[in-house]
Amino acid sequence: MLPLTVVTELVGLSDEGKANMLSWAAGIFNAFGPDTHQRTLSGVAIMQQAFVYLQGLTRESLDPNGWGAALFGAADRGEVSTESAKAMLMDYLAPSLDTTINATSGAIWLFSRHFEQWQKLKEDPRLIPQAIDEVLRLESPIRAFSRVITRDYVLDGIEMPANSWALMLYACANRDERRYVDPERFDIERNARDHVAFGYGTHLCAGMHLARLEMSVLLETLARRIDRFHLIDASRGLNNTLWGFSRLEIAAEAA
Numbered sequence: 001m002l003p004l005t006v007v008t009e010l011v012g013l014s015d016e017g018k019a020n021m022l023s024w025a026a027g028i029f030n031a032f033g034p035d036t037h038q039r040t041l042s043g044v045a046i047m048q049q050a051f052v053y054l055q056g057l058t059r060e061s062l063d064p065n066g067w068g069a070a071l072f073g074a075a076d077r078g079e080v081s082t083e084s085a086k087a088m089l090m091d092y093l094a095p096s097l098d099t100t101i102n103a104t105s106g107a108i109w110l111f112s113r114h115f116e117q118w119q120k121l122k123e124d125p126r127l128i129p130q131a132i133d134e135v136l137r138l139e140s141p142i143r144a145f146s147r148v149i150t151r152d153y154v155l156d157g158i159e160m161p162a163n164s165w166a167l168m169l170y171a172c173a174n175r176d177e178r179r180y181v182d183p184e185r186f187d188i189e190r191n192a193r194d195h196v197a198f199g200y201g202t203h204l205c206a207g208m209h210l211a212r213l214e215m216s217v218l219l220e221t222l223a224r225r226i227d228r229f230h231l232i233d234a235s236r237g238l239n240n241t242l243w244g245f246s247r248l249e250i251a252a253e254a255a
């Protein structure tokens with residue numbers, strides 16, 4: 001619930017928005033395809049609901065000190081159109097929840113399976129930033145996004161004609177054995193700073209600092225309070241874009 005509370009409070013949403021945002025966020029990531037798949041169609045329906053809600057938002061319904069109100073302020077000053085301001089609200093909300101939720105649950109799952117790594121983190125919490133990168137490298141909550149190739153291009157002898165689609169598999173690049181020695185190994189002392197779980201280049205994740213901050217506050221607090229995590233039950237969820245759990249049950253041994 002941490003990312004939900006943090007983001008909806010920062011944006012300044014009403015209770016209705018807060019209540020629905022979680023199911024909307026996961027649904028929107030299903031809307032990215034593949035075409036005609038049942039999950040995609042239900043995702044598109046959910047995305048429409050979210051758009052209707054966001055389009056109907058008025059500045060009076062938002063916390064005057066939140067990011068949402070700041071966007072309306074920018075529209076008033078003519079810096080962006082009102083349409084863009086509302087579209088940007090979606091950029092704050094849709095990509096910020098399930099991504100971070102899956103990253104934090106992935107972290108706890110990994111630590112429950114690798115007690116020695118949790119001990120290392122507890123002994124030296126300065127390892128937390130590195131641990132976050134290592135978790136993101138291995139869990140890669142967004143598995144892939146696509147791009148349209150704008151001009152004919154050859155990469156490693158593979159021809160990619162203009163107007164074709166390329167799928168960028170972040171999770172795959174993050175396990176590239178040419179870059180990471182023994183890539184399946186979870187090692188919080190590894191320098192995985194150059195992972196691509198937040199993408200790369202022009203469209204690099206706009207919320208990565210917030211996501212890192214949320215994960216770091218959570219891990220700092222847990223490191224003080226929890227000696228050991230015990231995995232009770234876990235099942236992966238199916239989503240067209242995301243990698244994460246539909247259910248993760250962990251028992252925590254208090255410090």
Ligand code: HEM
Binds near residue numbers: 202204205
């Ligand atoms: C661990 C958590 C997160 C992960 C793994 C993640 C992952 C990503 C990835 C892979 C992209 C690149 C998309 C591309 O190349 O096309 C991206 C873009 C983006 N993310 Fe995140 N994200 C996370 C958290 C957040 C948060 C908390 C926010 C907002 C508060 C956010 C907002 C955005 C936005 C607006 C973009 C689009 C940037 C652009 O197109 O210029 N993300 N994210």
